[in-house]
Amino acid sequence: MARSGDRGDLLAAGLGPGPVREQVASKISEDATWVAAAQDGDRAAFGQLYERYARMVHGVLLAKVPVSDVDDLVQDVFIRALRRLSTLRETGSFGAWLAVIARNVASDYHRRCVPEEPLTDDVSDTRIQRGASSGDHDGPAILDAVMSLPDAYRETLILRLVEGMTGPEIAARTGLTPGSVRVNLHRGMEQLRAKLSADARRDGPEQEKP
Amino acid sequence: MDAGNNRTEDRPSKSGDYLWDGSGEPDPEIQRLEAVLGKFRHHSPAPAFPEILPGRRWTFFVWRMRLFPALATAVVAAIVAVTFLVYRMKPAPTAGAGWDVSSVEGAPRIGRKTISAEGISRLGIGQMLETDGLSRASLQADDTGKIDVDPSTRLRLLSMASGQKRLALDRGTIHTFIWGPPGQFVVDTPSAVTVDLGCAYTLQVDDTGAGMVRTSLGWVGFKLNGHESFIPAGAACATRPKVGPGTPYFEDASAEFRSALARFDFEDSTPLQRAPDLAIVLGQARKDDALTLWHLLARVDEGQRVLVYDRLSQLVPPPATVTKEGIFRLDQPMLDLWWNELGFDDISVWRHWERSWAGTATPAREK
Numbered sequence: 376m377a378r379s380g381d382r383g384d385l386l387a388a389g390l391g392p393g394p395v396r397e398q399v400a401s402k403i404s405e406d407a408t409w410v411a412a413a414q415d416g417d418r419a420a421f422g423q424l425y426e427r428y429a430r431m432v433h434g435v436l437l438a439k440v441p442v443s444d445v446d447d448l449v450q451d452v453f454i455r456a457l458r459r460l461s462t463l464r465e466t467g468s469f470g471a472w473l474a475v476i477a478r479n480v481a482s483d484y485h486r487r488c489v490p491e492e493p494l495t496d497d498v499s500d501t502r503i504q505r506g507a508s509s510g511d512h513d514g515p516a517i518l519d520a521v522m523s524l525p526d527a528y529r530e531t532l533i534l535r536l537v538e539g540m541t542g543p544e545i546a547a548r549t550g551l552t553p554g555s556v557r558v559n560l561h562r563g564m565e566q567l568r569a570k571l572s573a574d575a576r577r578d579g580p581e582q583e584k585p
Numbered sequence: 586m587d588a589g590n591n592r593t594e595d596r597p598s599k600s601g602d603y604l605w606d607g608s609g610e611p612d613p614e615i616q617r618l619e620a621v622l623g624k625f626r627h628h629s630p631a632p633a634f635p636e637i638l639p640g641r642r643w644t645f646f647v648w649r650m651r652l653f654p655a656l657a658t659a660v661v662a663a664i665v666a667v668t669f670l671v672y673r674m675k676p677a678p679t680a681g682a683g684w685d686v687s688s689v690e691g692a693p694r695i696g697r698k699t700i701s702a703e704g705i706s707r708l709g710i711g712q713m714l715e716t717d718g719l720s721r722a723s724l725q726a727d728d729t730g731k732i733d734v735d736p737s738t739r740l741r742l743l744s745m746a747s748g749q750k751r752l753a754l755d756r757g758t759i760h761t762f763i764w765g766p767p768g769q770f771v772v773d774t775p776s777a778v779t780v781d782l783g784c785a786y787t788l789q790v791d792d793t794g795a796g797m798v799r800t801s802l803g804w805v806g807f808k809l810n811g812h813e814s815f816i817p818a819g820a821a822c823a824t825r826p827k828v829g830p831g832t833p834y835f836e837d838a839s840a841e842f843r844s845a846l847a848r849f850d851f852e853d854s855t856p857l858q859r860a861p862d863l864a865i866v867l868g869q870a871r872k873d874d875a876l877t878l879w880h881l882l883a884r885v886d887e888g889q890r891v892l893v894y895d896r897l898s899q900l901v902p903p904p905a906t907v908t909k910e911g912i913f914r915l916d917q918p919m920l921d922l923w924w925n926e927l928g929f930d931d932i933s934v935w936r937h938w939e940r941s942w943a944g945t946a947t948p949a950r951e952k
Contacts, residue, residue: 416636418634418636421634422631422634425631425634426631429627429629429631430626430627432627433626433627434627437625442625446627446629449627449629450629450632453632453634454632454634454635457634457635459727462727462728463727463728464727464728465728465765465766468728468764468765468766471764472727472728472764474764475730475731475762475764478762479731513621514621514622514624514625517618517621517622518622518625521622526801527801527802527818533622535604536615536618536619536622536623537622537623537625537626538626538627539619539623539626541605541606541607542604542605542606543605543606550764551802551803552767552782552784552803552804554804554817554929554931555784555802555803555804555817555818557605558817558818558819558929559802559818560604560605561604562819564604564615567618568614
């Protein structure tokens with residue numbers, strides 16, 4: 376499909392030379408094949424798409440909703456995608472399409488749970504529930520610091536630092552341009568470093584982590 | 586989404602490659618963050634998905650063939666009846682292709698018809714979506730993207746062709762998130778055409794036709810005839826009727842810088858008038874503002890180009906293959922090479938799409 380190829384060309388153009396470019400183009404082509412098979416009723420193909428995209432969906436949701444609800448919402452996203460799969464014409468844009476479904480599911484979650492407050496970058500509710508849900512002292516605090524960053528940065532950083540995806544993978548999975556992902560990673564990381572060191576200074580040297 | 590605050594160095598640093606793709610010298614702090622935050626990583630196995638209903642296909646079994654004459658007669662009769670009723674009711678000019686529209690708040694309208702709070706309406710080609718001061722709406726097209734429409738906005742659907750989805754924003758504000766192929770989602774405004782290059786952005790048009798685009802993810806191309814601006818995440822660009830797009834800038838630039846740039850773009854008309862504002866822009870420019878200075882190279886007269894060249898060279902030295910003389914004569918390949926040193930996307934990404942913009946550089950109604 377020519378248009379899907381265009382997306383692949385664009386991604387490749389921003390990824391630099393060599394193997395990374397080829398891997399991304401190859402994976403986009405595989406995705407298109409699986410999407411087409413799933414549209415024909417092949418559940419195994421949809422399972423492949425789940426394996427490939429679950430981390431991305433999980434990361435997008437984790438950037439917006441409490442960690443305790445993320446796993447359930449990941450399944451909601453894939454069920455919603457499955458039901459609407461026949462409407463997807465750009466099979467090469469599956470990742471970007473899925474990412475938007477995930478963001479919409481997160482918005483719906485907030486509308487359902489806290490109707491009196493619009494969805495904003497204020498993640499204080501998420502912080503409280505996240506902190507209470509984990510026995511690890513460091514993880515929730517650092518995740519809270521990530522959550523205090525602007526939306527674009529926190530989503531990209533969570534995909535990189537939590538889900539373990541590389542920059543090229545994030546671009547290929549979410550449909551963002553590699554340049555945007557790179558910029559978001561670097562700027563987000565700088566802000567996160569500043570935030571963590573400010574928090575460490577504020578909390579005093581006895582709580583500072585090595 | 587505010588992706589533009591507190592901007593810092595974006596090019597790969599010592600740990601840059603490691604942050605980008607895990608290669609290069611590992612950064613201990615990033616490794617520690619990966620170890621700590623990795624505990625939140627997705628681990629759930631795939632659920633049992635329900636059966637997928639494939640797209641409906643015509644299958645003529647033998648037993649169905651026996652019913653074919655009666656079925657055909659019934660279908661033809663139904664078509665005739667429906668066609669008669671449809672023509673008699675003189676419907677709105679809705680085509681099959683369009684955007685799904687839902688009301689978010691208040692009573693947005695498509696033409697004269699108010700969109701119900703429940704359910705989804707359709708914005709067809711040639712139709713107009715309008716929100717009053719208390720209404721909001723949301724549009725979605727599965728193969729293109731999502732648009733949130735603010736109050737006091739008027740939006741028209743011009744085209745849903747496979748290679749180009751085109752809208753016209755007459756006034757108001759829209760927030761777009763586009764997941765369709767870059768270069769195919771186009772919005773006309775009274776003073777410029779915006780072309781999506783894989784991004785999310787906010788576009789505003791006031792009652793005079795002046796516009797503003799703010800990019801939160803990816804890139805937007807802003808273009809009118811031969812005048813063009815490329816706006817990355819965190820940057821903004823104004824546009825004015827009969828002038829076209831101004832010079833893009835990062836929104837965390839100083840107020841003095843932005844005011845001087847606005848005067849340079851839209852108020853000053855001679856090099857003499859522009860000189861003091863250009864001096865402010867050049868004097869206040871930070872490394873990030875190389876975005877603005879690179880665009881200014883082609884917007885100043887020859888006498889002032891040397892000033893822009895010198896300041897941009899201080900901020901981001903040009904590559905060895907780029908000469909001063911080449912930049913002075915606005916040699917496109919040299920300008921592109923210098924751009925690639927600024928640390929944004931490779932310029933070939935949008936040069937590729939620019940070639941397909943020949944037919945989109947002018948708002949559709951002006952053609």
